[in-house]
Amino acid sequence: MIARQLLLALSPLGIALASCGSAATGEKAPSPAADSGTPFAVEPVAQFDEPWAMAFDAGTGTLFVTERKGTIRFRAPDGTSGEVTGVPKVAYGGQGGLGDFLFAPGQTGATLDRRVVYLSWAEAGQGDTRGAAVGRADLVCTEPTRCSLQNLKVIWRQVPKVSGSGHYSHRLAFSPDGQYLFIASGERQKMTPAQDLGTNLGKIVRLLPDGTPAQGNPFADKPAPTNQIWSYGHRNVLGLAFDAQGRLWDLEHGPAGGDELNLVRPGANYGWPLVSDGDHYDGRAIPRNATRPDLAQSAITWNPVIAPGDFIFYSGDRFPAWKGQALITGLVATGLVRVRIEGDKAIEEARYPMDNRIREIRQGPDGAIWLLEDGEGGRLLKLTPTGAG
Template identity: 65%
Template structure:
């Protein structure tokens, strides 16, 4: 399920999980083969360092790992203290556009607050590599406003604009519904910042001042994917309630409807008006009912899988599948699903064009997808 259920481990997925080099669910007809490259505890995000021979991996309980090809993993010291529980913990990791010169990395996490509250935070630090890697000078540059109770819908995905000038962050509505429509808070929003965390000039609600100056778009629920396509357009991938996961083309100042509309319903069965009933609101490119419960997605750009070029490839949690989606203008169409029999949390394209996936949960495997060496039945 989407929403708070996306943090649950599915017994069926555990029963189907493979301990071999290939992922479960492979009947020999898929266009790729899988190779296990490592294992992690509740991994959440991955970012390759330049060249792709090493990568940073976040583990939800609060550990940052440095994976090195052929040399295993080592813990990076200096990670922040996190509010671990439910969907809360250490979240996304991204390299600064000038990483090669500055060594700067960005991290997001659920930050504990007073009286049992929590909220997403974004920080940056310098990565010092070597035998004992560490983060130097970790500084919080952005926070959800305000911290609230609960352990869901932090979102906190990070995306830099293609020109490297702007930093976008997804900010979930924390399962509180109405903040998504309130321009006086950054909950339920996509925000656009400068790399130092200050509001970017020219944002659509800058004239309102305060936290409103951060907001790029609003009416979002729980955005767990935030990516630019090859044309420089920003897209988000978010969880609906009971049904209604959606992929959106994100444009400045637009209202994406939550909780006024959805193509799903409340968990208690209460109906929600459908997106089509409000043409004045931004319409999703595609929705899913039943849900796919996305973990993250990419726009594939490599040469290793020609049939995927320009497609959105989604790592599915509840669906336990790699979901292939074709982009057709400002709309989208699901092409196919590849069943893994396991919850998939993260998906990243390697510099060589291979696709890497992190399974969700304890012992989550890092899998490298490459084209099959033998013909398929497809």
């Protein structure tokens, strides 16, 4: 054991300690997954300590990975690896820590010397309170193995900060035109704030790139934070992505059942905690979504849960049959879930079991699919087609 710890400590992409914190969103231990002849080969590339998110730099193809305890590591296409300094202090614990990482649109320079980036994290407040924060910074890389965050500025916060360490959500997505930043804000396991328009908990918010509320938001004439809100009635959104038509979708954890993929419309109420296709963990029933046709209906729900980690709409050429479909990572349904979109509805097409919980997914510059396993020792995996299936 001592030798293993020393080896990991010396690795530039080494892993350190614990696995996923709270299981309060249905994130249970994985069940064994059998190899079912999947249409891709899996290449392990690196290991990380509780990886949560990743993003490719469009200009250089360098991959950046966040680790929940507060580290950002990167890997260049030639295998060179390094670490980013200047990362803000995070409130680590439960589901909290360092979260999403996103490059501002339109940065395609051939050298990774300076980029504008966005990141999210769980931030401590006064007393025993916490909340998600989103910051904007300059990513400055002066050495092949060293980058730093400079001029970091917090541009958005969950309000109010509350007790507990779950349901931060804090996923980030830019609109296809690059004009708007969308942030998923979980209801922090408090349920009722999701229906309260006086808070930004349980909401998806739409901001300008500098963090100010966007003109034309559904409640733009109201004081902050109401003027940030794009949609509400959300529980714990762990995926946020635009499809090829420019439509925003979210991927949301239900309670005991009722994980959802939603087409997000401005001003719409997605029902939590008034309705769900799952029930409370103590067995108390929740009225089903269909009982409230006045509320936004999900494109698809899962019961039992898949406990999604994140998703993408695939747009590459390596897997042509999957183009335009949603590829969803699973923490309970360990592996990938592939979903076809038909109008404003979704249909599950296939599941591809894997050995471990999958936290994150991204499409690489060449159309390959990249995954991050969840927890301590989470591997970075590259998927390429085999021609099977």
